[in-house]
Amino acid sequence: MLSIVGGKYRVLVGEKMLEASLRGRFKHASKRRVLVGDVVELATHGDHGVTIEDVAERRSVLQRRTPGKSRGLRAVAANVDQVIVVGSARDPMWDPHMMDRFVVVAEANHLPVIVIVNKADLVDNPDPLGQPYRMAGYNVMVSSATTGSGIDEVKGALLGKTSLLTGSTGVGKSSLLNAIQPGLGLRTAEVSRRGRVGRHTTVSVEMYPLDGGGFVVDTPGLRDVGLWAVDPPEVAAAFPEFAAFLNDCRFDDCRHLQEPGCAVKAAAAAGKISETRLDSYRKILGEAVESSRAWE
Numbered sequence: 001m002l003s004i005v006g007g008k009y010r011v012l013v014g015e016k017m018l019e020a021s022l023r024g025r026f027k028h029a030s031k032r033r034v035l036v037g038d039v040v041e042l043a044t045h046g047d048h049g050v051t052i053e054d055v056a057e058r059r060s061v062l063q064r065r066t067p068g069k070s071r072g073l074r075a076v077a078a079n080v081d082q083v084i085v086v087g088s089a090r091d092p093m094w095d096p097h098m099m100d101r102f103v104v105v106a107e108a109n110h111l112p113v114i115v116i117v118n119k120a121d122l123v124d125n126p127d128p129l130g131q132p133y134r135m136a137g138y139n140v141m142v143s144s145a146t147t148g149s150g151i152d153e154v155k156g157a158l159l160g161k162t163s164l165l166t167g168s169t170g171v172g173k174s175s176l177l178n179a180i181q182p183g184l185g186l187r188t189a190e191v192s193r194r195g196r197v198g199r200h201t202t203v204s205v206e207m208y209p210l211d212g213g214g215f216v217v218d219t220p221g222l223r224d225v226g227l228w229a230v231d232p233p234e235v236a237a238a239f240p241e242f243a244a245f246l247n248d249c250r251f252d253d254c255r256h257l258q259e260p261g262c263a264v265k266a267a268a269a270a271g272k273i274s275e276t277r278l279d280s281y282r283k284i285l286g287e288a289v290e291s292s293r294a295w296e
């Protein structure tokens with residue numbers, strides 16, 4: 001299932017796009033929501049159109065948490081193989097803490113992550129921006145949707161897989177997809193100069209087939225990922241570079257805040273892990289603790 005537009009479900013059947021509606025029993029069972037990325041079983045009813053009859057077992061579900069009135073888990077897409085976290089070197093400015101939030105959500109969903117430093121054409125040296133992620137073991141790509149640099153590498157990573165692009169608004173997610181496959185013709189829009197804050201151009205989660213095989217899921221950029229909380233114990237696990245040090249903390253229940261004998265803190269001081277990432281960890285942990293309390 002590729003997208004939901006105005007209550008209609010667009011489903012790819014072979015090379016053909018069909019519009020289907022939901023069978024009654026799906027409409028009322030919210031737990032059985034049909035997601036972008038789902039493999040569905042269809043039935044045709046002559047002139048009465050096509051209905052979605054069933055959803056195949058999912059190999060993954062990417063979900064995030066939402067607080068407030070609509071609090072709970074919200075599934076974003078099904079059957080995603082990898083999450084591509086996109087940031088821009090400038091316009092909007094690279095924001096490591098925001099990047100880390102997107103990465104943590106993917107990690108909490110146990111999905112592999114690729115980090116992209118886009119708009120490389122706007123700065124002299126984009127490489128240092130990706131360095132904390134290289135140190136953490138992530139695959140980092142530096143690209144420009146405008147000049148085309150790095151696009152082949154990104155394309156190579158997407159082929160044959162289902163990839164979901166996420167990141168702040170205006171960093172160039174849709175532009176990257178257009179550069180990889182110009183036929184997509186996704187809507188993109190200039191980031192407003194004033195305040196360098198992007199407007200939301202992509203408004204819904206949509207999936208597209210890639211010519212060489214595989215699928216990409218374009219998502220609306222989020223201005224705030226504070227909502228994407230994970231359970232407190234999951235937070236340290238979402239920073240894979242901490243793993244090598246966790247056993248050496250003096251206290252078994254060390255939270256790597258201000259505890260004495262913290263091996264993670266020592267590793268950061270020694271330059272073995274990124275101080276910025278440790279700082280992100282602490283911020284996200286604080287939020288995770290707070291939001292898990294708020295839900296009790």
Ligand SMILES: Nc1nc2c(ncn2[C@@H]2O[C@H](COP(=O)(O)OP(=O)(O)OP(=O)(O)O)[C@@H](O)[C@H]2O)c(=O)[nH]1
Nearest residue numbers: 119144145170172173174175188189190201202221
């Ligand atoms: N200089 C430069 N501009 C870029 C690059 N990639 C995208 N842009 C521009 O950045 C603006 C925002 O790009 P979009 O592709 O709409 O960004 P997005 O991440 O899809 O934004 P949302 O859909 O709101 O989440 C557009 O004006 C693009 O032309 C790049 O590599 N270099």
Ligand SMILES: [Mg+2]
Nearest residue numbers: 173174201202
């Ligand atoms: Mg977009």
Ligand SMILES: [Zn+2]
Nearest residue numbers: 249254256262
């Ligand atoms: Zn520690």
